[in-house]
Amino acid sequence: MKPLLIKNGTVVTMNPLRETLAADILIENNKIKKIGKNLKIPSAQIIEAKNTWVLPGLIQTHVHLCQTLFRNQAEDLELLDWLKEKIWPLEGGHTEKSVFLSAQLGIAELLKSGTTTILDMGTVHHTDQIFKACEELGIRAFSGKAMMDEGNDIPRGLQESTQDSLKETKRLIEKWHGAAQGRLKYALAPRFVLSCSEKLLREVQKIAQEKNLLIHTHASENKKECEEVQKQKGKTTIGYLHQLGLCGPHSSFAHGVWLNDEELEILSKTKTNISHCPSSNLKLGSGIANTPKMLEQGINVGLGADGAPCNNNLDIFQEMRLAALIQKPLRGVKTLSSQTVFEMATLKGAKALGLEQEIGSIEVGKKADIVLVSKNVLHALPNSDPYTTLVYSTPASDVQTVIVDGKVVVKNRKILTTSEEDLLDSINFS
C-alpha cells in the first residue's frame, strides 16, 4: 500500500497537551508514522487538507447496526413498550439478508458522518452478517450477538436456551475476534438484566475473563426497568451486575440514567465504563444521565447514538452537541465544556474499548483512523476554538474524507467501500 500524506490541515491532535497544529501527517500501512511541517515523501499519495480540520476518528460506544432498517418505525413509546411492541418483533423477523442490509446502511451512515469505531450490539441471530458488513465496509468494530435466554413477551424468533446462546457466542468468538487484521473484535452482549438468566450472566463473566473480551450490556436506562430489576433480583441493577462480577474496566454499560449514589460508587471503584446516549434517552423519555457527576467521580464516559429507531440517526456530531446542551439547564452553564464532550467522542471512547494506546488521538505510532472536516464554511465561522466549533457548529455533512486503519473509506463525501446507489436501491426495495 502506498504511504498516505495528509497535507496542510489543521490537526486537532488530542495529544496529552491537547495541541492543535498546522501540520502534515504521514501514514504508512495502518499507522501514523510522522507529524510535522512540510513533509515531503515522493512515493506518497497526497490528500490535500487545506481549510480542513483533521481529527482523530470519532468513536461510538453504543450502537445497534441490526436496527438501522427500523428507523422511523417505532415512535413515541417508552423503553419496555418500545422493545416489546416494536423492536423485538422486528428483530425476530430479521433474515440474514435484512441484517446484512441493515448493517451496511448503518455503517455507511456512520462512516460518512465521521465515526470510525463502534461498539455494536447485534440481535440474537445472524451476527455473522454484521461482522461481514463491518469487514467489507471498513469500519473498526466490536460487535456481539444479543443474548436473551429469559424474560417476558419475547417473540419466538428471539427466544433461545442458555446453552444455545453460549454455544453461538463461542462459535462467533472463534470466527470473528481479531478478524480483518485485528480491526474486528468480539464483545459479549447480554442484552440487559431482564432478558438474561443468572446462569448466563455468570458464564459471560467467565468467558470474558478467560478470553479477555469486553462485556457490553444495557443498564439502568429506564425507571420502570430498574424497578422491575429490583423486584425480580432484590437489588439495584448495578448492585446485581456487580454481584455477578460483571463490573470492571472491560465492561461498557449503555445509559446509566437511573443510578443512586451507591451504584455510582460501584462504577467508580470497579472502573466500569458508561456509554451516554443523549438522543435515545430523550426520545424514549428515559431521562437525563448525570454525566458530570460520573466524570467527577472518575467514571469513564463514552458517547453513542444507540439504534436508529430511538434517535433517529447515527450522527455523533448531534450526540456531542446534545450531550453538552442537556446538562446546562439542570446543572449550570459551566458543566461539560466542549473539550470534555469532544474527549468523550475520542479518547474516552477509546479507553472504554481498551484501545487508548491505539486510537482516539493523532499521535505517532497510533492507528491511522482520521477524519477530515471542512473548516472554511459559513455556518461555522469564526472558528478560533476547534472544540466549540466541532461540538456546536459542525453538521455531519461537513465530513469530507475518512480513513480507517490506514485505508481511505470515504473520499470527498463518497463512500469507497460500497456503492451508495446500490445500497439505496436495495433499501427502497426492502
Ligand SMILES: [Zn+2]
Ligand atoms: Zn441500545
